[in-house]
Amino acid sequence: MDIGIRADGMTTSDFENFAIEIVKKKFKNNSLHGFKEGKDDGIDGIDDIASPSLVIQAKRWQVTKNHTTAVKLLKEEIDKIALTKEKYGWEADFNYVIITSMGLSPAGLKEIRDYADKIIPNAIPNDDYIIFSSTLTTLSQQKAYRDIFMNYGLLEKDITNVLRNARLKSIEAESRDYFSDFDAHYFVETRFLGEAYHILQREHILLIQGPAGIGKTTTCSMLGNLFLNNNENIFDIIVRKVEDINEVLTLYNGNYRDNEDRNLFVIFDDFLGRNKFDVGERVLQDIRKLYSASTNTNNLFICLNSRTQILQDARIVNFEFQKLIDENFIENRNFIIDLSRYSKIDRAYIFRKTFEKKLHSLGDIDKLELVGKYNNLIGKGLYSIGITFLDQ
Template sequence: MTFGFDALSPAEFEDLSRDLLGRELGVRFEAFGPGPDGGVDGRHAGAGAKTILQAKHYRLSDFDALARTMGKERRSIDLLAPDRYLLSTSRPMLPANKDRLAEIIGSALRTTADIFGYEDINALLRKFPEVQKSHVKLWLSGAGVLERVLHAATHNFTTLIRDDIVQKFMVYAENPSFQAGREILEKYHVLIVSGPPGVGKTTLAEMLCYLYLGEEWELIAIRSLDDAFAHIDDTRR
């Protein structure tokens, strides 16, 4: 499966990059909150050596835009003086592209292999498939999973159309309630979502439904507990 990363925000792509490159290198990268990052999206310090990771979500931009941005980052990189600098980008890379970026970045970049482009990130996702599931928007946006979700969701929620579902994926910002809800469902097999109007109860419920549809569970829409009990079938997911 190949991912396009279009559904991810820049912050979500940073999270994905830290997870994947951390797995690849066998280290944990520190993460930082919103705000000027000074050229640091991830940092690992150990044994007196400092590794800096930057992530650039430029999937829909041309290469020159990425090159210009990295030119502006050069001063920050020089000031940081890392022992190793890593660049992750959602932009597809040609060998000539990596060579040009290496010239722009300077000596902090050990090798062009430390530039991870679109193709490299997808290769790491195939190498570490468990990372896919921990980034639910990424996993749900995968072609095979998305088609299963679209088919099942539009069959069960007749008011939804394909564009509605895709749009929800694009704008959904995962928060702690999603993981908490998932853990409750896995442990107790039931979840009650409550709260005042406008806090996102319906969106949370829908995204959890899409998650399980992607795992090939059958969705049955009910209007009462009697409906639920009537549809219990221990032989089916």
């Protein structure tokens, strides 16, 4: 890639700013700064106007510019900086960096060096202080400089990074959409939430079980919300079906595994089936892969949930699944939270909040009917059944 051809299309001010960033990096001098457009006494960048150690002259020229003329103009800039030295009273020696968008021949480079040694001795001690198109091309291929070239449009961003960023933006939007109708006001915080949160932080995988309507999905959502609002780390939250495990692993491996700045939190709702156990052998193998990935990586978090009866049926019907659950979720560590162990007080609070949420969404006539149902269920102490009934 000929950076000279690309750089000559920049505006003068952009090229000067680009030159300053390159010189900052190359000579490890973060004190360099530029000036507004206008008369500059031959200074496009400098680290200390009173007593500089480094002065920059940046020339953006078309590659078609006559080389003899270009060398002549650069020599005139050397004359100008010599006068500026006297004008500003610079007593200490300084280094002078020329950076230009066009190419130089060996003869042209030597002519500039020789002239500088005569006018401002020792200001250009070696060829590193004259940066031209072929030098820029070399720098553009070095990792340390790539961001500078990309920021000024001199290098195209790696297509892989472009696609990855596009996917991450899509995931971010999905995370926001997932919580768009989630209202923490109607969530009852119990000791199980704290237990679940700490298990996920420590083990990166959690299985929540319980009867229908007990709040498994809501608990997963609340956990996702807690991780999403973790001020220390960036989390993306998605919900997937168990059949999508391979897609999730592909998403993770391609966009998160080597990205220490982001974490992926995946919720698998009713992962064994909504009304009965209907997961095949292939999916069970995928669950093993999911378990392995979550426990052997730093930024993948998995939250599974299932009705207790379906989980029990799965362990009875399928020996391999029973082995998977017993070995990985029970014997090695306790990864399971059983919401059926809610106390009566917890159940009553959950029932009340479910009622309030439902009531808030109804019109006046329907509200009266719901209040009647609620009072009837309260009188019978049917909190768990009531939660399911009210939520229909």
